[in-house]
Each structure stands twice: as structure tokens, then as C-alpha cells.
Amino acid sequence: MSRAVDDLTYRRPVSIWWWTRKRSYFVFVMRELSSIFIAWLVLYLLLFVRAVGQGRTAYDDFLDAAASPWLVAINVVAFAFVLLHTATWFLLTPQAMVVRLRGRRVPGLVIIGSQYVGLAVVSAFIAWLVLR
């Protein structure tokens, strides 16, 4: 109640579609929406692990189910959002933290580049672990 008395500034109501008006706003909201797909993929991977634990038949059935058009469509969209998350996260890291090496500030491009090296190493390791 006291807030209504103290705060007399007029605020123009903002439409909930504000983010469709500008490309950068749109990318921002898409980036934020990647959270839904990260959560979905965690759930999907959990079910995958469960199927592996249940045995060969359950594993084969899960792979068949995962090839159904609906799941493929969802996972294609989810994968695109994951890539958006990775690219935007790497881009923002130099702004979120300052890295110093021997007293010198490491340039943003170097931080971004080294994260892609990290991505390559992690991806190669997991592919090796799963496929060997």
C-alpha cells in the first residue's frame, strides 16, 4: 500500500510481445527459452540411461521410440537451442569475468576461442568413451 503512495512515476504498460519488435530482443528471449530444452534433454538422457540399465531389449526399444517423427522433431529443435545456448554462453563469458594472466588481461576473443577448444576436447572424449 505504501508503495502506491511513494511511487508516483507513470509506467507505460509493456506488451508481453515486446521481444518480437527487435532482432536482438528476439535472440535474447530465444536464448532464455533454451532452458526448457536443456531440461527436456536432461530428462531424455535420464530415460536413455534407464533403458540401458534395463537391458538389451529395452535399449533397442528406446532407440526405436526415439526415431519416431515426434521425438525426432522435438530433439532437432532441442539440439538447435542447445547450440544457441553454447554459442551465446561462450560469447558472454568474457563480459561476465575478467581473466588475468601474468598481470595482463586476457582478451575476450582468446577466452571465447579457448572455450571452443574445451568444447572440442569434451566432445572428442565423450565420443571416444561411448564409441570405442
Next chain:
Amino acid sequence: MSSLRIPRPRPALTSKRRIEPLVWLAFSAGGVTAALFMPVLAFLFALAFPLGWIDPPDHDHLAAVVGHPVTFLVLFGMFVLMLVHAAHRFRYTLYDGLQVKHQGLVAVLCYGAAAAGAFAAFHLLGGAT
């Protein structure tokens, strides 16, 4: 004059402020984990293996990898961090994007879903090892 009294901070508010930095820390850790690990995991397990782009690994090999205690620990830690990350980010999407007004309720629902997911992860991963 009596109207100039400085209100005492409410206990709920102060405890929330103590937790907030920890949530941001988990958000960042989950964001890094998702950025580094999710592309390859999603590509292999959600697209390449089901669609036959790459021959899916032999069941015995995958069961051995999944059954290893280190795999359990790593996967559980990664999944929980990514769930907290997603919950935290989605919470702010609801505040800013959709301008949802019930902020307390939104926070409880988002982190509650992450906690339920962590519980499910513990049981599903534990059952497979």
C-alpha cells in the same frame, strides 16, 4: 514523525538474499556444463544413434560405461547443475518475458521442479548402475 520509522528487514527477505548468490553460482556452473557437454550428448544420443547416422554402441559396452560408479557421480552432478540452471533461467523468463506477477510462486515452482528432477535423476541413475 512516527511515519519515518525504518522498517526492519523481514526474515524471509534476508534469508532469500543469502541463498540468491548460491543459486547464481549453480546457474553459472550448470550453464558451463550444458554449453560444454550438451551438444555432443544431444547429438549422439538424441539424433545420431536413433536415426542411424552413427551405428549405436553395443549394449554391453554402454551398460558397462553407465554402470561405472564414476559415471553415476559425474552424470548426477551434471544433471542436477543443468536442472538448477534451467530452473533459474526459466524463472527469469517468466518474470521478464511473460511478466508473470506471482514471483514467489514462480520461484517455488521452478526450483521445486528442479528438485523433483534431481530426485528422479538419483533414482533413475541409481537404478541403472
